[in-house]
Amino acid sequence: MFRNAYTLPFRLLGIPVRLDLSFLLILLLFTWMIGLQVGVFTRLFNALLGLTIDLRPLVRGGTPFLLGFLSTLGLFVGVALHELGHAVVARRFGVQVKDITLMFLGGVVQFDEMPRQRGAEALVAIAGPITSLLIAGVCWFVLQAVPTGFDATLFVLAFLTFQNVVLALFNLLPALPLDGGRVLRSLLALRLPYLQATEISAAISRIIALLLGFYGVLNLNLLLVILAFFIYTAVRGETQYAQTSELLAGLQVRDLMTREVISVEPDWPVSQLMQLMLIRKHLGYPVLEDGRLVGFVKLQHVRDLDEGTTVRDIMAREVSTIAPEASAVEAFRRISERDLGRLVVVDARGEMVGILSKTDLIRTLQVRLVGSEVRPSPSSSPGGA
Numbered sequence: 001m002f003r004n005a006y007t008l009p010f011r012l013l014g015i016p017v018r019l020d021l022s023f024l025l026i027l028l029l030f031t032w033m034i035g036l037q038v039g040v041f042t043r044l045f046n047a048l049l050g051l052t053i054d055l056r057p058l059v060r061g062g063t064p065f066l067l068g069f070l071s072t073l074g075l076f077v078g079v080a081l082h083e084l085g086h087a088v089v090a091r092r093f094g095v096q097v098k099d100i101t102l103m104f105l106g107g108v109v110q111f112d113e114m115p116r117q118r119g120a121e122a123l124v125a126i127a128g129p130i131t132s133l134l135i136a137g138v139c140w141f142v143l144q145a146v147p148t149g150f151d152a153t154l155f156v157l158a159f160l161t162f163q164n165v166v167l168a169l170f171n172l173l174p175a176l177p178l179d180g181g182r183v184l185r186s187l188l189a190l191r192l193p194y195l196q197a198t199e200i201s202a203a204i205s206r207i208i209a210l211l212l213g214f215y216g217v218l219n220l221n222l223l224l225v226i227l228a229f230f231i232y233t234a235v236r237g238e239t240q241y242a243q244t245s246e247l248l249a250g251l252q253v254r255d256l257m258t259r260e261v262i263s264v265e266p267d268w269p270v271s272q273l274m275q276l277m278l279i280r281k282h283l284g285y286p287v288l289e290d291g292r293l294v295g296f297v298k299l300q301h302v303r304d305l306d307e308g309t310t311v312r313d314i315m316a317r318e319v320s321t322i323a324p325e326a327s328a329v330e331a332f333r334r335i336s337e338r339d340l341g342r343l344v345v346v347d348a349r350g351e352m353v354g355i356l357s358k359t360d361l362i363r364t365l366q367v368r369l370v371g372s373e374v375r376p377s378p379s380s381s382p383g384g385a
Contacts, residue, residue, distance in 0.1 A: 005101055012084050015097050015109075022104035027072055034068030038155070045158035049143070053154050067152060071159040076102055078135050078164050082171075083109040085131030086179075090124045093117060105230055106167075113333065114182075116194075122186035125179040129168035136164035175205035175231050176238045198242035205235045244332055247368040248361075251328035256364055257345045257354035263288045266295065266312035270302055273311055286344050286352055287315050293344060293352045295319060321346045324353055332361050 005018040034041065042055045058067060080100055086109045087097040093115035100109050114121055139161040146153050172180040181201055188197035209232035216224030264273055264285045277283055277299060287295040295315035302314065322331055322343040331343055335358050342357040 005103075007099075012080065012100065013088065015084070015087055016099040017080060018099050018101040020101055020103035023076070023102050026104045027069075027076075030072040030075070031065055031068040034071050034159070035065035038064040038067060041159060042155060045155070045162065049140075049158055049161070051143075051154060051158060052148060053158070054149075054151050057151050058155060063152070067155055070156050071163075074156060074160045075163050075167075076107075078132060078160065078167065079107040081135060082128045082132045082167065083107045085127040086124055089127040090115060093120050093124070095124075105227065113330065118190060119186055121189075122183045125182035125186065128179050129171050132164045132168035132171070136161050136168070139164065173208060174201070175208040175235075176201050177234045178231065181205050195242050195246045198239055202235045202239045206232060209235070241333075244365065245329050247365050248328040248332060251364070252324065253322055253326045253328060253331050253343075253345055253356050254324035254354070256328055256331075256360050257324065257356040258360065259354045261286065261352065261355050263352070264297065264311055265289065266310065266315065268311045269307075270309045270311065270314065271307075273297065274302065284341065286319070286355070287311055288352065291351065293319060293321070293346060293350065296344065319344050322356065323347070328361065328364070331356055335361065 004021040006021075008017045008019060011017065038058050039055055042053050042058060045051050046053055058064065080102060083100045087100065090097060090109075090111055095115050096112040098110040098112065100107060115124060139157050143154065143157040143161060146157065171178050172183075174180045174184040176182065176185065176198075181204075184204070185194075185197045185201040188200055192200070209228045212231070213225055213228030216222070216228055262276070262280060262282065262285060264276065264287055266287050266289050273285070276285070284296065284298040286293055287297055295312075295317045296319045297311050297315040301316065320334070320338065320340055320343050322334065322345055324345050324347060334340065335343060340358070342355050344352055345354040345356055347353050
């Protein structure tokens with residue numbers, strides 16, 4: 001999903017943490033914005049939190065931008081812990097957590113799938129804001145122990161206290177894909193079908209996004225406009241995924257896969273592979289050696305090659321596979337997230353038993369969608385004429 005992300009050399013409770021390249025942009029932007037507004041923030045913190053931060057030492061030389069940098073780093077540590085809160089609760093429901101990614105608009109934790117037990121999504125979602133409020137509480141507690149005169153330290157702690165509260169409250173807005181929107185959908189799903197709960201939550205989300213965008217334009221707040229646009233566009237993805245899950249419910253990979261698969265051997269010359277592509281009109285083939293899957297070769301791998309080049313020389317050795325008993329929804333999610341054309345289906349012994357392509361899934365969705373819209377006419381009868 002985040003192809004330009006760098007994996008950090010540590011983990012949080014065993015979960016990889018990744019930085020998207022857009023994080024560097026927001027780090028610089030926030031450092032600059034906070035640095036320019038140190039005076040505004042200082043007066044705000046003194047008024048709201050009852051502090052006596054002296055502004056004079058904070059505006060000397062490069063101090064404002066150093067404070068901006070440290071405050072931004074601290075904020076994103078809070079964002080990472082916010083996402084960790086989601087991950088910890090999701091694990092309690094048996095969900096596998098893939099990673100936590102920090103990016104331009106904050107952070108996201110990647111699950112294999114959202115838990116579907118009744119009310120589970122609400123518990124996973126609310127864990128993030130609760131974590132942010134706990135972080136704010138810890139920062140406030142430490143803030144009280146810092147003596148007067150340590151103005152830079154007081155500023156950073158006050159900023160983290162304030163921003164973690166803001167982070168929690170913003171995420172509680174009842175708009176998908178924010179935490180509040182997921183809580184709303186989960187609660188609606190206690191009484192309504194999941195798809196209907198998603199559609200109602202999506203309608204509310206669009207209204208909130210439009211209001212946020214309108215408010216941002218009136219106040220010349222570009223960041224708020226960007227967030228509103230993000231919410232409005234992300235709602236579509238949430239709705240489409242819910243619709244897809246509904247249409248593919250109950251289906252397994254073995255129900256949709258193509259069982260008769262043409263394969264190639266690693267010792268084939270590339271010229272033979274090209275001839276097969278011309279005849280069969282397929283541009284990608286699994287590579288089998290002694291019945292074992294050892295790679296996958298596509299047309300993209302064939303370019304500027306010597307005459308003696310074989311399939312083994314150009315094939316991709318890392319193959320995206322899936323088990324035949326996996327759900328069709330899981331297959332759709334993996335193909336969509338990784339932008340794959342197909343998944344090779346392998347059994348417990350590691351032997352290839354079929355291929356599931358993006359086309360197979362789209363065709364199934366089309367058939368099921370048409371089938372769900374077809375209703376028998378009142379005049380029709382089971383017995384015919």
